[in-house]
Each structure stands twice: as C-alpha cells, then as structure tokens.
Amino acid sequence: MGLKSSFGIILVPFLFLFFIDASHGLxxxxxxxxxxxxxxxxxxxxxxxxxxxxxxxxxxxxxxxxxxxxxxxxxxxxxxxxxxxxxxxxxxxxxxxxxxxxxxxxxxxxxxxxxxxxxxxxxxxxxxxxxxxxWPYNDCSKNSYCGPxxxxxxxxxxxxxxxxxxxxxxxxxxxxxxxxxxxxxxxxxxxxxxxxxxxxxGLRIGYSRKIKISDSVIGTGDDCISMLYGSQDIDIDDVSCGPGHGISVGSLGRSHEDQYVSRISVKNSSFVGTQNGLRIKTWSPSLYSLASDMNFEYISMTNVRNPIVIDQQYCPFPPCSSWGHSTSSAVQIKNVKFRNIWGTSNSEVAVNLKCSGLIPCQNIELRDINLVYNGPGGRATSLCSNVKGSAYGKQQPLPCF
Missing domain, CATH: 2.160.20.10 (Single-stranded right-handed beta-helix, Pectin lyase-like)
Structure with a gap:
C-alpha cells in the first residue's frame, strides 16, 4: 500500500507535466x-x-x-x-x-x-x-496636393x-x-x-531597435536600406545593393530631435552601380540630434558614384531656412568607422565628408580604403570639411584629414 501510494504521488505530477509538454508540441x-x-x-x-x-x-x-x-x-x-x-x-x-x-x-x-x-x-x-x-502620381516635390x-x-x-x-x-x-x-x-x-x-x-527603419538584416538582394529606385530617427542596434550583414541610392543613415535633423541613431553595423556587403555606397545625411539647417557609433566594414564597391559620403548640407527642396533652429546642421556625428572598403568609383571624389560647421564630425576613422576612379584620366580623390578623425593602413585616395 505504501509503495502504491508513493508511485501515485510521483506519477500524477509526471503525467501533468507530460500533457503540458505535449500541448506545446502540437x-x-x-x-x-x-x-x-x-x-x-x-x-x-x-x-x-x-x-x-x-x-x-x-x-x-x-x-x-x-x-x-x-x-x-x-x-x-x-x-x-x-x-x-x-x-x-x-x-x-x-x-x-x-x-x-x-x-x-x-x-x-x-x-x-x-x-x-x-x-x-x-x-x-x-x-x-x-x-x-x-509612380506617375509621385509628384509631391511639385504638387502640394499630392497624397501618400x-x-x-x-x-x-x-x-x-x-x-x-x-x-x-x-x-x-x-x-x-x-x-x-x-x-x-x-x-x-x-x-x-x-x-x-x-x-x-527597399527597407526603411525608424524608431526601432535590435533589427538584423542579412543574406538579401536589393535593387530599387531609392535607398536599398534607410535608417531614420530612433534606429538603434541595427545589424546589416551580407546584403547586395544595386541599383539604388545605397545604404543610408538619415536624413536626420528635420524632426524628432530626441530620437538618436546609434550602434549601426554594415558589413560583408556589396554595391553595384549605385548612386551612393555608404551615406550619412542630415538636413541643413536642422534641429539638434545625435548619430553615433557606426561601423562600416568589408564592403565592395563596383562602379559606385559616391562610395563614402557624409552629407550635412542635405536640402533637396530649398529654401530650408524657414524651419530650422540654425543655418547649419545641428546633428552631431561621431564615432564612425569605415574599414576595409575597396572597389571602383565612377566619380573622382570617392570619399566625400561634408560635416557641419556648427558641430563638426568627431572621431571619424578611415582604415584600409582602396577605391579607384574608373573614369578617364586622374585619380580618385577625397574631400573633407569640418572633420576630426584619423586614418590607418592603405589609403587610396589619400585621406583629407
């Protein structure tokens, strides 16, 4: 009797757990x-x-x-x-x-x-x-009555x-x-x-975090991937982009000044025939914001017009001065690393870093850059304004800071 009771005490909980596990496996x-x-x-x-x-x-x-x-x-x-x-x-x-x-x-x-x-x-x-x-109805740049x-x-x-x-x-x-x-x-x-x-x-990300994009092919008429305000912990790996406007952070600073962009990683990816490669863009003028801690590495470029771009003078529909707090971009860009990037540029300016005169870019790193101009005559060049950074390893074009 004692033995039977002991088995009963053990068996009932066991059967209960069995049925719970079985329900999860349905x-x-x-x-x-x-x-x-x-x-x-x-x-x-x-x-x-x-x-x-x-x-x-x-x-x-x-x-x-x-x-x-x-x-x-x-x-x-x-x-x-x-x-x-x-x-x-x-x-x-x-x-x-x-x-x-x-x-x-x-x-x-x-x-x-x-x-x-x-x-x-x-x-x-x-x-x-x-x-x-x-697409013929996408005319908001000239039609104030356009709809979404x-x-x-x-x-x-x-x-x-x-x-x-x-x-x-x-x-x-x-x-x-x-x-x-x-x-x-x-x-x-x-x-x-x-x-x-x-x-x-292709993909537009805003006010989101812990987003991973991998093993994908994107060819389109605008950004392959764009990361807007509030994008944090975005990991992009093994993405093929082209045609399109590249992979972009921004544009930033027109609104949502308290929604920062940070911890962006783009690696092991390729760009073929795109307008841009890796681009960070902020409105000018703009509200205050922050874009920081971004790593771009192991990237190949083939016939890309602007392989590496920071553009803090972005204003596609001028005049823009009617809504900003400043005449320059007030977005702080800092802690950005471009590493192991190679290939061909179809413009002479392969690296173009136009930062804000109000808040210069801080801690920009170029490491092992090998971009060749594939047009007639001349070599690839780089242009910089308002950039504080450092360069290491192979540098083609020669760094401008």
Whole structure:
C-alpha cells in the first residue's frame, strides 16, 4: 500500500507535466484563406476573406498558420492587427497583387501588421505592388496636393519576429517599412524595382531597435536600406545593393530631435552601380540630434558614384531656412568607422565628408580604403570639411584629414 501510494504521488505530477509538454508540441492550426472564400484568379478582391481568416488565426490559443496557397490573390489595403492569443506564421506561397485603380492609392499602406509579438512572415511568395500604375502620381516635390502612396508591407509595433524568404517587386512606395519594432530578424528577401522608380526604398527603419538584416538582394529606385530617427542596434550583414541610392543613415535633423541613431553595423556587403555606397545625411539647417557609433566594414564597391559620403548640407527642396533652429546642421556625428572598403568609383571624389560647421564630425576613422576612379584620366580623390578623425593602413585616395 505504501509503495502504491508513493508511485501515485510521483506519477500524477509526471503525467501533468507530460500533457503540458505535449500541448506545446502540437502542430500549428492551419487557416487557409481559400476556406474563407478567397479566390486565386488575380481578378477578385479578397480583402474580406483574408481578414476573416486572420481574425480566427489571431484568436486561436496556440500556434497558428495563416496560409496563402500558390496562385494570384488580388488584395486591397489591409491591416492585420493584434495582440493575438498565440504565435502566428503568415505563410505566403502564392502572389499577392496590389490594386491598380488610382482611387485605391489614397492610403499609406498596402499590407500592414500592427501590435504583434512572435510573428513570422515567410513562404517564398511574391508581393507585387504594381507600382508602374502609381509612380506617375509621385509628384509631391511639385504638387502640394499630392497624397501618400502605399508602402507594400508595413510593420508597426511588432516585436520578436522574423521575416524571411519573401520577394517584393515594383512597390508603389517603400517595399518594407519598420516602425517602433524590436528584435526583428530579416533574411533572404529579394527586392526589385526599376532604377528610375521614385521613392521605392527597399527597407526603411525608424524608431526601432535590435533589427538584423542579412543574406538579401536589393535593387530599387531609392535607398536599398534607410535608417531614420530612433534606429538603434541595427545589424546589416551580407546584403547586395544595386541599383539604388545605397545604404543610408538619415536624413536626420528635420524632426524628432530626441530620437538618436546609434550602434549601426554594415558589413560583408556589396554595391553595384549605385548612386551612393555608404551615406550619412542630415538636413541643413536642422534641429539638434545625435548619430553615433557606426561601423562600416568589408564592403565592395563596383562602379559606385559616391562610395563614402557624409552629407550635412542635405536640402533637396530649398529654401530650408524657414524651419530650422540654425543655418547649419545641428546633428552631431561621431564615432564612425569605415574599414576595409575597396572597389571602383565612377566619380573622382570617392570619399566625400561634408560635416557641419556648427558641430563638426568627431572621431571619424578611415582604415584600409582602396577605391579607384574608373573614369578617364586622374585619380580618385577625397574631400573633407569640418572633420576630426584619423586614418590607418592603405589609403587610396589619400585621406583629407
């Protein structure tokens, strides 16, 4: 009797733990949009079906799989929102196609994810923004009544998540926008838009931290990756950029003066035929801000117009003096390292560091730079203004400080 009681005391807790572990090991529940009325004919709008499937997946207490089968699904602007009861995988096997009617461009988002934790977006499928129908309306520089064009996929307040194995083509605006997110891993994305497509940034990051981007290919009409105010702990590794405007920090200083940019790393990456390579840009004039602790290393440049750029005189739509606190940029740039950067520049000025006369750049390091001018005559040169820094190892062009 004593022995049986002893086994009973031990066995009940054991069985309880077993069932808890087994529940965690259950396969995810599948929510197939076709079961909610979605039709993959490329002609029927499927927004209502997608939202119904999402609501059920989000309410499921456990792992959910939101499934989009092979085929072409036409989709209007949609927002997938949380918080949800469990983790969700957005599994895109087919193609999502954006609207072409101008009446449906009056939004800043095509596909949005908001207020989510433990989200995975993957599947190898396509986001087709059909941007060529919208690019002619990207005329805000000359039309004060212009409206926003939709970002293909936007993540707002999304944490502890992964985006991988996706293809985005011909976005109307930015391909992927990341705002107020943390601990996000983005890998194996392929982004494509024509070189002359306006404002089609590959990835745009703002007010986010602990973002890792790796093993990706980006060719577009604007920045391959841009990091705006509040970007911190951004790690970019093994990214191929071109065509496009390069990888940029900024522009900074026009607003959000208390949202600093810091701890940026770009390494093991390549630029081919881009307008810029590695660029830091701040408005002039500007509000006070800070951009610091940035490392750019092991970078190859092929036929890049401006391989290394710090531009603290950025003002694309003059006059700018009506809104700044100063006539110069008040953004402090410091602790920036350019290391092991090589290749060809298609302009003679391969290194151009134009810092602020109000707050000069501090602790800028050039180490083992080998950039050759591939145009007729002359050698690559460097230009500097208001820079305090140091140079080590091989230097071509010769450093200007």
């Amino acid at each position: 396969p995810p529940k599948l929510f197939d949009v076709r079961n909610y009325g979605a039709i993959a004919d490329g002609k029927t709008y499927n927004t209502e079906a997608f939202l119904k499937a999402w609501n059920d997946a989000c309410a499921h207490q456990g792992r959910s799989r939101f499934y989009i089968a092979p085929g072409t699904f036409l989709l209007e602007s949609v927002s997938f929102e949380g918080p949800c009861k469990g983790s969700i995988t957005f599994l895109l096997k087919g193609t999502l196609k954006a609207p072409t009617e101008k009446s449906k461009f009056s939004t800043d988002t095509w596909i949005g994810f908001r207020y989510l934790d433990d989200l995975t977006v993957k599947g190898g499928g396509y986001l087709d923004g059909q941007g060529k129908f919208a 064009l939709p970002v293909s996929m936007r993540f707002d307040f999304v944490n502890n998540s992964r985006i991988h194995h996706l293809k985005s083509i011909d976005s109307k605006n930015t391909h992927f926008s990341i705002f107020a997110c943390s601990n996000m891993n983005i890998s194996k994305v392929r982004i494509t838009a024509p070189e002359d497509s306006p404002n089609t940034d």
